[in-house]
Amino acid sequence: MKSVVFDLDGTLADTSKDLIAAANSCFEQLGLTIMLDPINDASVAFRGGRAMLRLGLERANCLDESIIDEQYSFLLKHYEKNINVETFLYDGVCDALNELQKRGYLLGVCTNKPEFLAEKLLKSLGIREYFLALLGADTLSVRKPNPMHLWTTIDRMGGDRKKAILIGDTITDSDTAKNANLPCILVSFGPKGSEVKNMKASALLNTYFDLPDLIDTIL
Numbered sequence: 001m002k003s004v005v006f007d008l009d010g011t012l013a014d015t016s017k018d019l020i021a022a023a024n025s026c027f028e029q030l031g032l033t034i035m036l037d038p039i040n041d042a043s044v045a046f047r048g049g050r051a052m053l054r055l056g057l058e059r060a061n062c063l064d065e066s067i068i069d070e071q072y073s074f075l076l077k078h079y080e081k082n083i084n085v086e087t088f089l090y091d092g093v094c095d096a097l098n099e100l101q102k103r104g105y106l107l108g109v110c111t112n113k114p115e116f117l118a119e120k121l122l123k124s125l126g127i128r129e130y131f132l133a134l135l136g137a138d139t140l141s142v143r144k145p146n147p148m149h150l151w152t153t154i155d156r157m158g159g160d161r162k163k164a165i166l167i168g169d170t171i172t173d174s175d176t177a178k179n180a181n182l183p184c185i186l187v188s189f190g191p192k193g194s195e196v197k198n199m200k201a202s203a204l205l206n207t208y209f210d211l212p213d214l215i216d217t218i219l
Helices: 016-029 051-061 065-081 093-102 115-125 147-155 173-178 193-196 208-218
Strands: 003-006 105-108 131-134 164-168 184-187 203-205
Touching: 003 016, 003 147, 016 051, 016 203, 051 065, 065 115, 093 208, 105 147, 105 193, 115 131, 115 193, 115 208, 131 147, 147 164, 164 173, 173 184, 203 208
Parallel strands: 003 105, 003 164, 105 131, 164 184, 184 203
Antiparallel strands: none
């Protein structure tokens, strides 16, 4: 059967504000006055906790990898407790998921977010039931852009590795699909905005209401 695999952060939902709040809690704990901006620094939020910590410490002129290691676990704990304060699904996500199911597509999530956090967030957002499989950054010994992360997601969904598509928002997703020899749709409303035009995706998505027909065309 045909499969549609989604990235999570920046693709299904805008999680940037809650991620940045978790990083800022670390800086506050360290007694630093530097804070990441939830709007201007949104794109770095989707690169992960360590990237946010590194950026803040660089701005404070006290970058130290040992500090990042120490604060990372605190960041995860803070984020887990506040995972859905200002996070929201992009417009049309639920409608698209419903329609894709009606058309017989298998749905899954392949994210570089830790699996336990991805599980909690999808449940909190009320969409976990749509997905037959969810693989996070720590589910396997590899993660995106390694194609095995995507292929294993498809396998666990009961899909066909040659009849699948990845929906994402970054060059990591584009590279993952390329490495897996699969098509990729990148959302144009994610953290990279119009920059995705340069990422050589199979197609760009401007609104989730267009997704089912777009996937039909590609697959």
